[in-house]
Amino acid sequence: MREGPGRFADHPLRAAALNEVHARPFHMMEAPRITLHLAFMTDAPQADAARARLAALCLRNGLPIPGEHARHHVVPLSGGFLRFEVHAEFTTYSWDARGGVGDLPPETPFGEAFEAPGPLMVAARLDLVRDERAVAHLVENFDPGSLAVSRAAGGRALVATDFREDGDGYTRLLVVDRGLGPQEAGPIVQRLLEVETYRTLAMLGLPEAQRLQPEIRHVENELVKIGGLFRASEGLETNRNLLDELTLLAGEVESGAAATAFRFGASRAYAEIVGLRLKAMDEQPIEGYSSFSDFLARRMAPAMRTCQTLESRQQDLSRKLARAAALLRARVDVELSQQNRALLDSMNRRARLQLRLQQTVEGLSVAAVSYYVVGLVGYLVKGSSVLGIELDPAHVTAYAVIPVVLLVWLMVRRIRAHHGGKGED
Template identity: 25%
Template structure:
């Protein structure tokens, strides 16, 4: 690859993920599938769907593709550990509140069931609704009911031009719900805000994969620590004996070292990935 081709490749990688401008209201729904040696199977599943919709298939080398499918668009992203499929739907502006079909998979006319039926393992699903101004009398209890959550985090941004609400619980349909009430944010800025909110929620959960690894190996490490301590104490006593069994103790110590190395080899990649996701 010459210098020009390299620059073009890097530029395409940087600018391929264009923001979707939201001139009115709409929704952004993303499915994240973990890649566990079956990335090509997931891509093939998506390509069969695109073929039925009269679209060209996603090239094997493509990391990002976007398709206009009439009343919605489909975005595809391929990463080292996961593949994401997103549905973006836009409609006329709402003055107040969210669309009546917000978070209703049966009434939004999107291929939600198809996404759930993918051969890839769904790691996370995000449903973000973009609406108008917050309705009067919007209490914490009403937001908890709307978001199907035990707790909701809220914040204003862009000098109060918009409000965002996060539900960290997973709803009955398997989605993490986000609501964005737009007062006066322009389309381009609103599109960037939507994209960044979805990315934030995506990598928040991916970073927590490291917690599962720590939980899995934490008890094993405690056991190794305890056994090594016992072996070390016994080894110290054996050395003092004329008929010691030091070689037997050393073999036990080597076995514990092998177990520790095995845990390190399995956990080191996950810990490095967790740091990377946290940095993002």
């Protein structure tokens, strides 16, 4: 009998969970090396199409093709290595080859035949070089107004960027090897590219926050206005109109919150990843220069606080609108109850009047029916001579009044009781 865990049935997701930690291994690099990194915003169909085009390219060149649902793939291409990765809302291509600071290589995978899977979001060029010159000479081609320079990997590397595009449209990143091993250079390059990618994606929340600020301010002002009217409002119709206005404002706030929830959440996550990647590089500042952490903290932190503040305002405003609507709804319910009670009292009064009228009509109907019945008795008595009986019509009619009235009255009560019993059933 087979021993060990292999004899047990695997969970359907076990392989995916085990392989995830090996999904994006660091690539060993040695200077001089150039890396071009592109990130495109993609949805699921666009990512699938990009994977299919990569598979066709690999097939034409006799290279291993990515799996049907593969989220990453590495192939040798154009004298270097091309890395393809699919993320939640973007797809990246990273290509590295031997080279250094200077012009772009004449042949790259991103020539005219390359078809972008979606809108371009990140374009970065990273040069890994060996150079013992002073820092000032290494960064002389960067913009000093936005320059960030740090030591990394315990001082065995120097990293620099100005976060600006060069003439080719790439953000320039520089890694100077000052004693790195191939197993150290690869992780630093990958982390720097991730910092550039995620710091750009984190900023996507800022335009959304700026777009929503006037709307949130408008709703806040309207809530203050409605609050003042609420204190002085009287009457069911007035309070109903105020409740309708509050409901519209609440719907506006909830719609905006639902539309931006993913964007603000993604910005928070991307900003956290940037911090983690910088921490993993073991960054050390260089005197006279801003470090990566300091520069990004000054530029990214205000944007992230703006997003966080607006998200908090949305949530706070939603709670305030809910409380105000609940108070108004309670007032409307009370006024409706008072109206209903007044209506019931009015209906009771009308029912009592109707009962009295009915009793009056019944009394009159008893008298009227009795009158006609007594009249019929009188006519019968007058015609009694035909039967050979002589009766005094006046006396017989007088004697018949009381019995007839009693009989008619009993009959009317019986009919009323009969109909009343049917109504109760």
